[in-house]
Amino acid sequence: MFSFIRSDLSGLRAYTPHPGGTSGSPVASDIPIDRLDTNECPFDLPKELKEKLAWTYQQLIETNRYPDGSHAELKDAIAQYVNESISPVLTQGEAGESLISPANISLGNGSDELIRSLLIATCLGGEGSILVADPTFSMYGILAKTLGIPVVTVGRKQANFEIDLTAAQKAIKQTSNPPIRVVFVVHPNSPTANALTAAELEWLRSLPEEILVVIDEAYFEFSQTTVVGELQQRPNWVVLRTFSKAFRLAALRMGYAIAHPEIILALEKVRLPYNLPSFTQAAALLAVSHRQVLLGCIPEILTEREKLLDFLKQQPNLQIWHSDSNFIYLRTPTDEALTNLAHQLKHLGTLVRHTGGGIRLTVGSEQENQRSRQHLLAALKTIS
């Protein structure tokens, strides 16, 4: 109706976010609802940390004042954390030049904001297209389209979800007007849970410096595999991480990018000056300072993942893949069976993500997983 609204937006749909709480799900209200559709950590912040955060809010945060727009303290703490993942020994004191410093870090209101900032800083205004390999995290394509940035899509191998590198290379060669400026990959990928293979990493290393390589490590804490140690040799690579998963702060929106200072400078130019509320900064600082406690639940989640995988392997008519993360991807022989399965699980109270021709199931708490196994068993009986 309004002619002032950009015409290409009429072809886009607003992202339907995960419903807050459990409202909006067509399930009986007297059964427990397990939110195994968004890959969060199943545990809230421990009570003591919530109390600390509440104290900080009451005593130290002046709500009438703008937040710290430089994020200095938080960047310092994150740089230290990131360096531990490169070399636990070096961080003991002999800080070499190869370590990450705050100049290598930019913070965003969730990594979603950083994805958008990267798109603005690279492709906006007809200057570039992006390349993604489906199925993958949908936000890259969604955000690109809202900015009028073309999205080039290639596929993955069915056997292990490795990117079709021949198709990707061909797409880069053949796409012009505008050329591919950014390649987005997730390590490990969502929804398929596979870490980058040696061949994929070699291909990313072979890309020319005119192309920005974004490696989204949202699940790093679960996979314990990272490319940050290579960033010094790869000035055209950016690593994205988030506090929404293992750090248990999805509600508070905090993500970070690690890259060459020149890329960081570009990100800082395009971001909103007060993108992170004071409360979010306080929570992220608290979380990173207590990482030993928060990340302490990861072995338990990985054990639970193996239990779930063992269970799933015994089910007929299910195709499942190995997981490098805190979620599992599965498929059924037909699309119809898959839709049916997703629907039944939801009806029984297990929310899953039906995407990319499969179902993505988050590894939850022991109790949640026990229920998801029961529900899978019940639902599979009716479809096979």
Ligand SMILES: *Cc1c(COP(=O)(O)O)cnc(C)c1O
């Ligand atoms: C969950 C997730 C994120 C996190 O996004 P936030 O905006 O930080 O909550 C980023 N990338 C991938 C691939 C994810 O699965």
